[in-house]
Amino acid sequence: MVVKVLTGNHAAAYGAKLAKVNFISAYPITPQTSIIEKLAEFVDSGDLNAKFVRVESEHSAMAAVIGAAAVGARAFTATSAQGLFYMYEMIWWAAGARLPIVMGVVTRAIAPPWSIWTDHADFLALRDSGWILLFARDAQEVLDTVIQAYRIAEDEEVMLPVAVGWDAFIASHTAESVDIPSQEVIDEYLPAKKEFAHMLDVEHPFSLGNLAFPDNYMEFRWLIDKSMNAAREVILKADKEYGNIVGRSYGGLVEEYKCADADVVVFMMGAASGDGMDAVDELRDEGYNVGLCRIRAVRPFPIEEVRKISQRVKAGVVIDRDVSFGFGGILAGEIKAALYNTDKKPPIFNIIAGLGGRDIDVRIVKQAVINAYRFIEECKEPKELEWMGLRQEVLIL
């Protein structure tokens, strides 16, 4: 094991290298680009034995990794925002074709207006695509999750692509000390990619993706759903075994922080959860029994985990770095849906914050929690949705 000071993006490149990816295709976009620059260096120096196809668009990047994975390569790509949307058609194709591709998504707000800074609108647009969606908090978790992602994607019960998300700049370009596991350790954790039944092979002719009439299509979708549900156990196991072999694990589909005795739990995803944890510590010092549940997996969604936590608390606060216009935060919607058919559901307060790279700081999290407590104590009608950190002086213009 070596400790290096790495950005989140370089950590992703080291993760892909340790996973021994042998096919990379990508198109430049800020803030993703430094991942593929680093991978290009690895390939160029011979440190990584892989083909690197420098395509003319993200649509082609995803098409190329689909082709490569279909003949048995371990394929990696990465993108952000507009690039993700440009490849969107092929994203669904990768899942439908059941190819275990891993993609880094450095989350960036969608234009217009142009923005290169983080929010989660791009990542969450993958929600229904059939990809497993994991979100990392910092550079270390990015490296570890990219490696775990191949274990999960290539599991026979799963055979679905995995997107690993992390926040633009806050995680992607902030240098932190990162433990880099040795290749021997990762080789023990992640076996070489096996051949699979629907691989394209001239010795075993097979048609992948041909027309399915209404009497067959639905079963393909049911099978994806089945695998997605099976992926819950696989994600947990992949994280646990990573802990056993490499020495770090994150809790599986969620990471719980001081949730055990909490009255109020904050649900968050991504880099700002770090500020959320600081807020929890400060609030606890001030006498509030607060915990934080960091969402690591958006698909499959941690339904059971969210239910278990919610049964114990008096209120939940969901801080969404995204918005579904005319509805509210996307994570809040998912969490509420997970709780609807349970007997004991706490009120859920939904905060929209941090869009387009605006800070989600400790104050925002604290304020959101204190508002929830005020509701509990005063039994007021819950304010279901609140945008925090809006600048009135901009709106007046």
Added chain:
Amino acid sequence: MDGFKTRGVNFMSKLVELFSKEEYILKGNASCPGCGAALLLRYVLKALGKKTILVIPACCTSVIAGPYPKTCFNIPVMHIAFAASAATASGIAEALEIVNKKDVNVVVWAGDGGTVDIGLQGLSGAAERGHNMFYICYDNEAYMNTGIQRSGSTPIGAWTTTTPGGNTTPKKDLPSIMIAHRIPYIATGSPAYPQDLVMKIRKAKKIEGFKYIHLHSPCPPGWRFDASKTIEVARLAVLAGVWVLYEVENGVFRLTGPSRKLIGKSKRKPVREYLKLQGRFKHLTNEQIDVIQQMVDDKWERIKSYIK
């Protein structure tokens, strides 16, 4: 078969030698009667052989293949989204090298819409990167699978459902765009001249790098002619000089097959004879046909300059 008879037994035995007996697109496929594309694909696959992976974007062949769980192909086939064929094949071609599977032909088989319109960016990128693969366009000169809508490859004057008064712009000359990419091999082909086509594919198989083949693919329902006339239409296209058989090997342009003898205008049949076989051109006036004839003659003047 009159062309074969006059040339005698030796030629026939040579033909038998040229065409593999193996079938890679099987009987009972879902092509229309008289489909030019299915004929072309049969010849192409015979020339390519068993060690071939086909990449097919949305096009008539997505349907010809037959619905799950059946397929008319006995080689591996990757069906892929409309604009994605060239990039997918480039991924396959590069990945096969890294997983140590050599001597496999990676072949895109795409229609004209998937090639000259929605797939052009991906095609250009793949060609420029120089992957070891084939890109074969079967050009039926409109979006036939969706019901005869105009593409960038629809010839001037042609009726389609989106050009009910006739197409007003000339056909995009995609092989010339590919020539500008300076790839090692470019060729055209026609189902009326299968030996020319098979020899080109067999030659291209031995060439490392990006190979582009553009095939004339008469479509009875789309072009409005009887399904028994496919070869006649294809042959007249060549003999009238509307469709030119050639290859460009390492930048050197060479006419092939009957096109070799059609440089002089007097050697070519009038374009009118080709047009009058097809209902899609029946509304054309004499003046419009003269304009099309002039465009064909101008094209041959350009071809003369390539050969000099």
